[in-house]
Structures are given as structure tokens and as C-alpha cells.
Amino acid sequence: xxxxxxxxxxxxYKKIIKEQKKKIKLEKKEIRRQRREKYRKSKFGKTIIGRxxxxxxxxxxxxxxxxxxxxxxxxxxxxxxxxxACFSILTVFSGGRNYFKMVHDLGKFYDVYNTLIxxxxxxxxxxxxxxxxIVGMVSSVGDVYTSYNDSKTTEDFDQLVSGTYEGIGCTIQxxxxxxxxxxxxxxxxxxxxxxxxxxxxxTVDNIKALEVSVDxxxxxxxxxxxxxxxxxxxxEDKELTxxxxxxxxxxxxxxxxxxxxxxxxxxxxxxxxxSSVTAKQFEDKLVKLEKDNISALVIDVRDxxxxxxxxxxxxxxxxxxxxxxxxxxxxxKKTEVTKDKTSTKxxxxxxxxxxxxxxxxxxxxxxxxxxxxxxxVVGTKTYGKGTVQQVKRLxxxxxxxxxxxxxxxxxxxxxxxxGIEPTHKIELNQEFYKKPSDDVDNQLQxxxxxxxx
Numbered sequence: 001x002x003x004x005x006x007x008x009x010x011x012x013y014k015k016i017i018k019e020q021k022k023k024i025k026l027e028k029k030e031i032r033r034q035r036r037e038k039y040r041k042s043k044f045g046k047t048i049i050g051r052x053x054x055x056x057x058x059x060x061x062x063x064x065x066x067x068x069x070x071x072x073x074x075x076x077x078x079x080x081x082x083x084x085a086c087f088s089i090l091t092v093f094s095g096g097r098n099y100f101k102m103v104h105d106l107g108k109f110y111d112v113y114n115t116l117i118x119x120x121x122x123x124x125x126x127x128x129x130x131x132x133x134i135v136g137m138v139s140s141v142g143d144v145y146t147s148y149n150d151s152k153t154t155e156d157f158d159q160l161v162s163g164t165y166e167g168i169g170c171t172i173q174x175x176x177x178x179x180x181x182x183x184x185x186x187x188x189x190x191x192x193x194x195x196x197x198x199x200x201x202x203t204v205d206n207i208k209a210l211e212v213s214v215d216x217x218x219x220x221x222x223x224x225x226x227x228x229x230x231x232x233x234x235x236e237d238k239e240l241t242x243x244x245x246x247x248x249x250x251x252x253x254x255x256x257x258x259x260x261x262x263x264x265x266x267x268x269x270x271x272x273x274x275s276s277v278t279a280k281q282f283e284d285k286l287v288k289l290e291k292d293n294i295s296a297l298v299i300d301v302r303d304x305x306x307x308x309x310x311x312x313x314x315x316x317x318x319x320x321x322x323x324x325x326x327x328x329x330x331x332x333k334k335t336e337v338t339k340d341k342t343s344t345k346x347x348x349x350x351x352x353x354x355x356x357x358x359x360x361x362x363x364x365x366x367x368x369x370x371x372x373x374x375x376x377v378v379g380t381k382t383y384g385k386g387t388v389q390q391v392k393r394l395x396x397x398x399x400x401x402x403x404x405x406x407x408x409x410x411x412x413x414x415x416x417x418x419g420i421e422p423t424h425k426i427e428l429n430q431e432f433y434k435k436p437s438d439d440v441d442n443q444l445q446x447x448x449x450x451x452x453x
Contacts, residue, residue, distance in 0.1 A: 109133065134400070143403050145389055151397030160251075161307055163275030167222045168229070169249040170195055178202050178209040178234070179217060185252055189244040199233040199240075206230075222246070254281040256289060259298075259438075261452040267294035268444075271315075274307025274361040279314030286318065296451035297346070298444065299365065300353040302379060306360025309388060309407075313338060316368045321345040324372040325410035327364050329388060335408070349451035351376035353443055354422060359383035366420050367409035377422040378447040386416030424450065 113133075116124060131150060138148045149157060159165045169188020172179045181199040184190050201209045204217060205225060212220075221229060231242045253275050257268040267289035271278060289297070309327075316326045320340040328337050352366045354377055363382045369375040388405040408414050429442040438444060 146402045163277035193242045203232045253278045256285045261448040264452045266296045270300040274311035296349040298447045301362035302355040303357040304362040312361035317342045328408040330406040351447035354379040360385045371410040381419040384419035
């Protein structure tokens with residue numbers, strides 16, 4: 001009897017435990033239901049994406065409460081979502097283009113590259129293979145202004161158009177006796193220390209100038225020298241030592257003079273390039289000339305092959321009345337007009353000197369003076385570059401430059417391969433090439449005559 005009673009109690013206990021487990025299971029299910037309901041009512045849960053993620057999350061979390069078909073459909077949907085996410089990420093990294101199409105298009109290139117790297121009997125430069133392939137691709141466009149520059153060329157280009165660099169502020173040239181100082185920029189470590197044009201550099205920190213190239217010596221001064229730099233020069237048979245430190249140097253792109261013609265004082269501004277600092281230098285120099293009571297201006301852009309579009313636009317804005325057209329840009333059938341928005345202007349006679357090497361930004365300035373300002377263009381026809389380029393910096397410091405737009409003169413003329421015709425065509429006197437001077441520069445003299453009438 002005792003055994004029977006014991007068995008009955010065990011059965012009763014099992015029954016109670018089973019009921020308790022069932023009760024706990026139902027309570028957990030209710031808690032999960034309340035959580036799902038709370039999620040669905042949230043701001044994110046009400047969105048389509050929120051609902052989708054919610055279904056996936058709750059199905060996999062509570063998989064015991066869902067059927068095989070529901071689990072199967074959800075799994076397939078999750079895989080598709082993952083594929084879509086990966087595809088989207090690859091599309092973003094490929095610049096918005098179809099990544100798989102790009103891989104397909106470049107398949108031949110990868111095949112050739114891997115074949116050479118793996119099987120060629122000899123030494124190969126991986127970098128050179130890639131560089132030459134890019135050069136070939138860019139040149140196949142058939143546009144002389146679309147080009148590839150390696151990292152060193154890009155560095156030189158950046159320094160030129162930025163108008164600034166870290167250095168001492170002079171230009172140098174190799175000669176038989178060493179390296180000659182050709183030019184010393186104002187307010188730079190070189191000028192403050194006392195270096196002068198025609199000084200012959202003998203040593204720089206014990207580096208003998210006769211034993212290195214100009215580029216190597218310049219690179220040492222700009223990049224490798226630490227702290228103070230000791231430079232020994234020869235000046236009129238005397239050795240002089242200078243101690244300098246590198247600083248940020250602004251490269252001058254402007255030279256100025258004044259002339260007297262027909263009883264009038266005329267300002268002269270020569271622009272060598274339209275760098276990022278040119279407009280500021282131009283304005284500063286022009287203000288100084290105006291304080292010297294000039295009554296006209298000659299701007300010389302002969303042999304200036306261009307620069308930044310924004311730079312020449314800023315220069316033009318200094319001269320033009322507000323609202324006058326500076327240039328137009330054309331992309332496909334769309335044309336945008338850029339006008340002067342500044343309140344500054346000049347109203348005295350202006351002439352621009354040009355030749356066949358005056359290109360791009362120089363041609364924009366010549367067109368502005370001719371068509372919007374009503375001034376003179378003196379010299380010979382300009383180069384004829386009527387396109388605008390953008391640059392793409394690559395990860396290794398190199399870049400590609402590519403054409404994106406056509407630019408038009410204020411009157412809407414496209415001068416590509418045509419150039420700008422001067423208002424007064426004057427061939428440069430041959431005597432100037434034999435002995436250059438302002439007196440035999442007949443183009444300059446004609447410009448001075450026109451603005452002084």
C-alpha cells in the first residue's frame with residue numbers, strides 16, 4: 001500500500017510540474033508577444049525596414065513558435081538582404097557604378113597584369129606597369145588636356161598652382177662654379193638672411209653644390225634639412241655664411257613697374273601664372289600703383305599658360321563693374337554665366353599684352369578686358385584653350401586631370417583652337433630677342449601709347 005501511495009504522489013508531482021512548465025511557457029510567450037507589440041508600435045518598428053528586421057529578429061529568437069515554412073522564407077529573405085547590402089557597399093566604394101560590371105570590364109587588364117607578374121622572365125616594376133597602363137588609358141581619350149601625373153609631378157604642380165611652399169624663398173640654377181641664386185623673394189628667410197641674386201652656393205650643410213643636382217639640393221632644403229640650415233656662398237670672391245630656417249614661402253606671380261607716356265603715369269602688372277595667391281598679390285600691387293597716381297594700366301600675360309579659373313575670376317572682379325560677365329561655362333546643352341558680384345571696379349584705360357603662349361586663364365582675362373571692360377588687347381593671337389579641367393587625386397599622391405566643360409568668352413565665343421584676336425595685332429620686334437629691354441618691346445610701347453591717349 002505504501003508503494004502505491006508513493007507512486008500516486010510521484011504522478012501527481014509530475015503532473016503539477018508539467019502544468020507549471022506549461023504555465024511558465026505561456027507566460028514567456030505572453031512576455032514575447034508584449035515585446036513584439038511594443039516594438040511594432042515604436043517609430044522604427046512602424047517603418048517597412050523596421051518591420052522586416054523585426055520579423056527576422058523575432059522569428060529567429062522565438063524559432064520554436066514558428067513553422068518550417070516561415071523559417072525557410074525568412075532565411076531566404078535574410079540571404080537576399082545580405083546580398084543586397086554587400087552589393088550596395090561595393091557600389092558605394094566603386095563610386096556609384098556597378099561593381100560587377102567594372103570587374104568584368106577590367107578582366108582583360110587583370111589577366112594581362114597577372115600573366116606578366118607571374119610568368120615574365122625578368123624583373124618587373126609593379127608600379128611602372130600600373131602607371132604606364134593608366135597613361136595609356138588616359139591618352140586614349142584623345143584630349144591633350146586629359147592627362148596623368150605621377151606623385152612627383154603632382155607635387156610640383158601643386159606647389160606651382162598653390163603659390164606657396166615650405167622653403168627659404170629663392171630660385172637656383174646650376175652653373176660651372178656651383179649653383180647660382182637666380183631670384184630672391186621678398187620677405188622670406190633668404191631675403192631676411194641677406195642672400196642676393198648671383199650669389200654662388202658652394203655648400204648647404206656640408207653638401208657640396210658641385211656634386212649634386214639643382215633638384216636634389218632643392219629637395220634637401222625643402223624636405224630633409226633639420227632645424228637651421230647653413231649655406232656658404234661665394235660673392236665677389238668672398239665666402240659668406242648664412243644661417244636660415246625654413247618657413248612658408250609665397251611665390252610671387254606678379255611684377256610691377258610704372259611708365260611715363262604722353263605726360264601720364266601708367267602702371268604695369270606682369271602676371272606669370274594664375275595661382276591661388278595671384279588675385280591677392282594683384283590687388284595689393286594695384287593699390288600701390290594707384291597710390292602712385294597711375295591713370296592707366298597695362299597687364300602683361302605673355303607666356304602665361306593659365307592656372308586656376310577662380311583666380312582669374314577674382315582678378316577680373318577687381319577691375320569690372322558689378323554685373324558684367326566674366327566668362328560662361330558649357331556642359332552639354334547647359335550654359336552657366338559667371339558675372340562680377342563685387343562692388344569694386346576701375347574706370348581707367350586698360351590694355352592686355354598677349355602672345356601665342358597666353359593660354360586658358362590668360363585668355364579669359366584678355367577676353368574680359370576686350371569684351372566686358374572695353375579695353376585693348378595688344379600683341380599676337382592667343383593659344384586657343386577653351387576647355388576646363390578638374391583633377392582627381394589618387395591614393396599614392398598621383399592625379400589625373402580631365403576635361404569637364406567648355407568655357408566661353410563674355411560674348412559667348414568658344415575660342416578653342418582659335419584663340420583671341422588682339423584689338424591691335426603687333427609682332428614682337430626681332431631686336432627684343434637680341435637684347436631684351438622695355439625700349440625695344442614694341443608690343444609694350446604700343447599698349448602704353450593706347451592707354452595714354
